[in-house]
Each structure stands twice: as structure tokens, then as C-alpha cells.
Amino acid sequence: MTRERLIQQPERTELGERSLLEREALTRGVVEIITSEGLKERLAEGKPLRVKYGIDPTMPSAHIGHAVPIRKLRQFQELGHRAVFIIGDYTARIGDPTGRIKVRKQLSAEEVGKNIDGYLEQVSRILDKNKTEIHFQSEWYADFDLEKLIRLMSKTTYGRIMTHETFTKRVQEGRVLGFHEMLYPLLQAYDSVVVKADVELGGADQRFNFVFTRDIQKTYGQRPEEVILSKYLPGIDGQEKMSKSLGNTIDLLDSAEEMYFKIMSIADGLIPVYFELATDLPLDKIEELLSEWKNGNIHPLDLKKLLARSIASLYHSEEEVKIAERKFELKVQQKGVPDDTPIINISEPSFDLADILVTSGIASSKGEIKRLIAQNGINVDGKVLKDSHIKISGEEIVVRIGKKRLVRIRLVG
Secondary structure, three states: OOHHHHHOOOOOOHHHHHHHHHHHHHHOOEEEEEOHHHHHHHHHOOOOOEEEEEEOOOOOOOEOOOHHHHHHHHHHHHOOOEEEEEEOOOHHHHOOOOOOOOOOOOOOHHHHHHHHOOHHHHHOOOOOHHHEEEEEOHHHHOOOOHHHHHHHHOOOOHHHHOOOHHHHHHHHOOOOOOHHHHHHHHHHHHHHHHHOOOEEEEEHHHHHHHHHHHHHHHHOOOOOOEEEEEOOOEOOOOOOEOOHHHOOOOEOOOOHHHHHHHHHOOOHHHHHHHHHHHOOOOHHHHHHHHHHHHOOOOOHHHHHHHHHHHHHOOOOOHHHHHHHHHHHHHHHHOOOOOOOOOEEEEOOOEEEHHHHHHHHOOOOOHHHHHHHHHOOOEEEOOEEOOOOEEEOOOOEEEEEEOOOEEEEEEEOO
């Protein structure tokens, strides 16, 4: 299957395009919608929805894991809805306690301020500025006096807050649980009250906070927001979700080369979820690619290159991505061929590989080569070989036979 065929997208009517976009917005990478019926009702009303996403600037830059819900926010913009993007300059000072067995180090206002620098530029690479409201929590919390805080705290109870799984676990294990941490869900919920959110986007680990937000909105007489929970994007180490604190991220501020090389470093098992969550390729095209890979018609290296191009091109120019790919091929693919690899010189560009390998003593028989080809066990310049007849298009090709044998075939004369 050629690269052009792999990335070609079918023509769609305007109505079909909207239907597809809405389906992807509501299903792609989504693990749960709270509530599905409520969201359907809102969409059926035909009014532009206020779709909220918030991020705590606890680090200087966002990564492509953060971009998963932000790109979904862009999908809602394309469907005619309003993106409400909140910079959590106050909740960042607490740090989301979800899943944390220890109290997170509190950040100062100065540290948060430094981290905010560049966040808006990063987000603008994804969102349509003309359809985006950007708010800082300091707009409403900077003058939030004690009376307002007490009134906000009266909207819930200790028992309700302690249904938070992380809080319960901390108490059961005798670990420290700070009062300021218990404020986190309340402050995040009040954000939705202020901006009058209709829908909120976020990761599955935010489920408690979002359900809690719905409760708080009701106490203020608001219609509770609907919630779309997305899958996590695993980090490049494949062990945990992508996180700056774990050092396993692909940052939005990474150069095209850094992005490309990091993506090429992931394990093959991460390819499907990266295609689903971090690219704009249609789901049906992704299914086709993965099926071709499973059937041995696409070499994993070629598939990963397509993945790297698809992700890096979302944040960098086509030329920058091409340069990154060329550097990868030069530094990594060619580096993987030892200097002492046997070289077979040939004078004609077209030849039968089985003949060449047997004659040179690399293989024991033509039957062995044909059997390996049938088992997808031979590749030429990283591509699975389907037929023993080869034509050299350049000066040299690198042939891998099975897992251990390697040979260069060079055109001379």
C-alpha cells in the first residue's frame, strides 16, 4: 500500500462532514459522557454551547497529552460552539490532588506566573482564537474575600468531599490530607458556575471533580454541565500517562525534530492509541492502517513514520517535518547498520534476491529465502519484501534477513 493511498481521504459532503465531525467529537477517545442523554438534548436544541476546558499551569509548557481534550475542544468550535479555556492560576497553587498519595508542593504566584508565559501561544496552535474565550481564575478569585469563600464552602459538606477516592485512601492509610487540597474540587467547580459552562472536557481521572461540579452548579440554580471524559495518552515510556513530572512527554514547544524522534522511540504497542488520540486521521483510515499492519502489509517502521509525520505536522510546517524525517533516517536508520555489514556488489539494478543471497553465501538455499519472504521475514530499507525480484532505485539497499542477518547490496559500474 503506497503512502499516498494510506493518507488519502475520501470526499465528503458538507452535511456528511459535520456528521462525521460530531461523531468523532462524541466518540473518539471518549470513555464516558455524563450524561449522554443530557448532551443529546443540548445538541438537539441547536444553540451554541459553552464548552469548557481548564488547565493548571504547574509546568512551563503543555504536552500532546494535554492537547487531546484541547483538540476535542477545537472540534466543538468547528461545530459552531464556543470554547471556554480556563488557565487555573489559583488551582495551580494547590495542585490537583487526584491520585496523589502525598501533598503536592505548593507553587508561588511567581512560579505560576512564569509557567503561564507561553501557554496561550501553545494553545493558539490548536484553537480558533475567534471562537475562544480565555479566562484566568484570578479574574474572580483575586478579590475573593473570606465571606465569599465561606458562602462557597456552604454549598457542600465534608461527607460529600470525602467521597473523593484519593481523600478516602489518604485518610485510611494515615497519610496527610491538607484542608487546601479539599478546596481544589470546590474551586474548580466554581469556575463552571462563573463561566456558565454547558459542557466540560477532561481526562477520566477528573470524574469526581466534574460530577462534583454538576452538584455545585445545581446549588447556584444552573443547569448542570454535561461531561466528556477522554482516555489518557500514555507517555513515551509506555508505563504511565503522559506527565511532565515523569519526564515522558512530547511537548507542544518541542521542535519538529524532537517530536519526530520521540514518537519514533515509542513501543509498537502504543501506535494504535497514539493514532487515535494524537492525530487527525479519520478513525476509518486508522482502522485500515492497523489492519494492514496486522496482516503484515505495512512494516511497523513505516507505520510509525506516518504516525510521527501526522502528529508533528499538527504543530509544525510540512518542510520542518520533512527535515526531521530526513534527519531520523540519516541518524537512526543508517546508524543501525554496522560498518562491518557484508557488501554485495552488483552491476545490474534489477535482480532476483534469492539468487544473489545464495550465490554470495548469505543464505543456504533459494527455498529458505522464499519461505522467509512468505513469512514477512525479509525487509529492504525498512519495508517488508513481498517478492524476491528487486530493483535498486539508488546506489545501495540494506536487506535484513530474519532477525540477525544483514547485508548491503550496492550497484556499481
